[in-house]
Amino acid sequence: MSSERDRPFVTDDTQVQTETRDARMTGGGADNRFNSKLREAFGSSPFILTKFDQFMNWVRGSSMFMLQFGIACCSIEMMHTYSVKHDLDRFAAGVPRASPRQADVIIVPGTIVSKFAPRMKRVYDQMPEPKFVVGMGSCTISGGPFQEGYNVIKGAEEVIPVDIHVPGCPPRPEALIYGVAKLQQRIAEGESSPVTVKPYELEQFDDLEQDEIVEKLADQIDEDDLVMRYNWADSP
Amino acid sequence: MSLEEPTPDDGAVETLPTGADEIAELLGDLVIDTETHVNAPGFVIRPDTVQETLRRLRDEAGFDHLSCVTAEEREDRYESIYHLTSFDDRQREVSVIVPTTKDDPVSESAAPVFRTADWHEREAYDLVGIDYDDHPDLRRILLPETWQGHPLSQNYDQDRPQIVTLDEWENPLAEDHREDEGDTMYINIGPHHPATHGVLHVKTVLDGEQVADVDPDIGYLHRCEEQMCQTKTYRHQIMPYPDRWDYASSGLLNEWAYARAAEDLNDIEVPEYAQIIRTMGSELCRIASHMLAVGTFALDVYGDFTAIFMYAMRDREKTQNILEDLTGQRMMFNYFRLGGVVWDLPEPRDEFFETVRDFLDDLPQALEEYHDLITGNEILQSRTIDTGVLPPEVAKSYGATGPVARGSGIDYDLRRDDPYGYYDELEWDVITEDGCDNFSRLLVRLREVEESAKIIEQCADLLEDWPEDEREIQANVPRTLKPDDDTEIYRAVEAAKGELGIYIRGDGTDKPGRFKIRSPCFSNLQTLPEMSTGEYIPDMVASLGSLDIVLGEVDR
Amino acid sequence: MVTPLQSQVLLPERIAGLLGLSGTIGQIVGGLLGAFIIANLLLVQTAVAGPWAKRKITAAFTDRIAVNRVGPFGLVVIVADAVRLLSKELVIPEGVDRPAYDLGPLLVPFSALLGFAVIPMGNGIHLADPETGLVFAFAASSIASLGLVMMGYGSNNKYSLLGGLRAIASNIAYEIPLVVTAASVVVFTGTLQMSEIVAQQTQPLLSIAGVTIPQWFAIVNPFAFVLFVVANLAEVGRNPFDVPEAPTEIVAGFQTEYSSVYFVLIYLGEFIHIFLGGAIAATLFLGGPAGPFLPGFVWFTIKIWAFYLFTQWARSAIPRVRIDQFLDIGWKGMLVLSFANLALTAIIVGVIA
Missing domain, CATH: 3.30.460.80 (NADH:ubiquinone oxidoreductase Nqo5 subunit)
Structure with a gap:
């Protein structure tokens, strides 16, 4: 399994599903978000726990608080999705919370650039589990129209794991609602996306490999500072 | 000073x-x-x-x-x-x-x-x-401090690895920067904060509840727009990008900025009919953009997603529907072409005009509602009048334009002062307010919506009566545009936020040698320290809201 | 002379009587069961108010529909929201001041619940009726600001700290006008005992065409009522006085760092506080559980929900005042007005009596 986790992108759909199921059944593995201590103690089959799991999945799929998080163009359409005509709250998913500690879902609405990626990673890390990510727009899929830019991260998946991608530039509010509804459906059915290994992680500066750029920056950056290293050449 | x-x-x-x-x-x-x-x-x-x-x-x-x-x-x-x-x-x-x-x-x-x-x-x-x-503070502004190289210089290697620090992550009181006698507190507002309208980071020093120092830190949405435009061809490829600079629905206004510069550079004459369509579409965009500005300003002052915000969104929804009828997209229109627009008004035309007229008929009532709810509200008045004061001389020195300048009494509007499109043929006024404060800027936006509605109405009348065989929507433009080497142009239009200028240097190929965007928000945001130093935190937030910045345009 | 609206038997005694217990055991069991019943009554109301009614009311103000997919009228979202929030990961940030950080969220709902002990809710739902009932209600509800300060200080977050400080400032500035205004009612009644205050309001004020208008203090002294409601808005931290939370300024104020169970507790506490504010207002000014046709408890519920609706209305329609204006209104406006009101009431009562 570990050899597969080193691959940046898993393209085989069935394999993704298999891995998700395996991860859920065996407890450990890539996705440990839904597995309770009880399940570890009782194993995966007892009736009560299965029902309880179903109930919990239903709960998580029926109601969610969103993080009030705007980045770029898509955030305007996201605001429209929350408000009058489209009213995402009909799906019990329209309560924007300003603090990441109280949010379940982060909608990533826009282009992520090098300066922002560490901050977004930080915000994501501050959210309590179980948390879900909706990538909104082409920029969160691949960098979209700005993919060739010197400063643009080639998709949100490079930084945080994404559960649902909503394509479009920007997606219409209807599309975002469909995306959120799909996410709720997936959660309610007990599927969540596998956590892929991300190329860009926050690290302490002195944990980085000693190479030319690290040496060059050594007197500017404190050893304990959190940094993100971008290897643009390896980016998709 | x-x-x-x-x-x-x-x-x-x-x-x-x-x-x-x-x-x-x-x-x-x-x-x-x-x-x-x-x-x-x-x-x-x-x-x-x-x-x-x-x-x-x-x-x-x-x-x-x-x-x-x-x-x-x-x-x-x-x-x-x-x-x-x-x-x-x-x-x-x-x-x-x-x-x-x-x-x-x-x-x-x-x-x-x-x-x-x-x-x-x-x-x-x-x-x-x-x-x-002799520069007061020469450091990087858009890219992280630790960036290696200068990306728009000629031999920049885009594939070299970069390291970016995260220094806002720690938040212990112990590491406070306390002066000897002062009890100031350093606080990061943003890049993820409900009041920053996107990903602005404001480094704030607080003295109690008052703002002692503000340093806006931008670049969290620097999407390399200039590089993108420099690697695309004039004729078709650049046009989609302007929509994404100021993405708060002023797409057509931005497209016009590029269209104006490129058309003047290549000597393209736009047919009158297309100019009217452009004018009408742009003013619809302006209404949508000002509605968002008013809604989010109310959000900043009211503090929640409440009635005003939702009503503003409702009215934006209407303009977006009209624009969708016209252009086929809700936000990223890609509707202008060099030499005109891509297609004529949607068929059946009567229905389209009816939609536009219905919208215009409902607008006065909607504006009345805003005035009732916002500008007529005593609490809001006491919150906004005489806060965030920006005197006209300071505004001029910072190059502030658009509603920000007009809220400071500067009578400056490119639509009138440097006429383009069909504006000089139409009846409308430039709105100014002398208050120089947050309230004036709000009022300017609300009143500009009325002016835009006037323009749209006149355009709709003109378009409706336009003879059917003279509806020329595009000039004859060569398939490939290659301006001569070393031709340089700087042209600006009045976008929703102010003067949006484009500098293009042709280098003899079909792509610009240098493409520079002068963003109004970039200059307007610079006035924030001037407006909010010494004020309270809520006023700083309100001032930021009244500047109506869009980070996509600030950072480009 | 005074027809008792409710039986003078308090809830614990009645429970003890029903169970056939007497003496100390009866008091303890009755008290505990009574408290349990009252707390649950409130928690149920809060559960309806928090995740569901708030959304629906805000949606009604903003031309939306809000939750309608889960259960009838989206009501089942209450279950989903509660269970989901409780089952979330409890993040304890690094460097928090542990006992304070943990105790703060507990204090908020419990202080408000404690205040309900002395509120007569009609139909004999009244846990205790000490002679100092009114003072007890105010005292209990102000413990909450201690909780807010603990949260703000303990969270190790500057936004929380600012929120905590603002919470103290607002509490000090508005608690005094609130209590002084309440004192003007006490001048009328001459007692602090809640049941007595309610009983006095059942007296007829005047009769017009066969309709008897009771001597509710909101009718007798509408000025005091308005003052009290405004000060109450500040007490419960709702627009235009929601400066301690102020989402667009200081993120979420004192609750910025709280997740999961603690967040639920804070959320609960806020809503119970609104209800307590409404309950005190109802008891002092609106005749408590009095009202025609319907049973007392229903009237009481209607009154506290009316206050809740009012807070939500204010939240949708009124801008937030700035912190300095907020304190100005408190110290320079409300305080002066409330003392003027007290003095006037005292003079009038003194002259008439």
């Missing part, structure tokens, strides 16, 4: 030098060479005489508006171009070109003369790599 007296030549407007020769005479031996830009005469000066030249132009020739600073790297030199114009007469323009050598690109800073040059030169340093002497 380094601000000097405003131009002392109010009484002597006639004597201001306007022609290239007169300006050359004024500058005397400061000029070492002359160039001709499509929009203005260009004077080449030595890098150590920047301040003297600009000061002379400002004080003696009335060029009090440093619209933009373009930096670029040429084959044999670096160049900073200062695009100067005047708030009183926008059609007087002059470019000051400052070449520096490749080995030692140091040029004198213009920041002591025009405060707006501060950020513009930081951007030039950041992206191109020109050093500015």
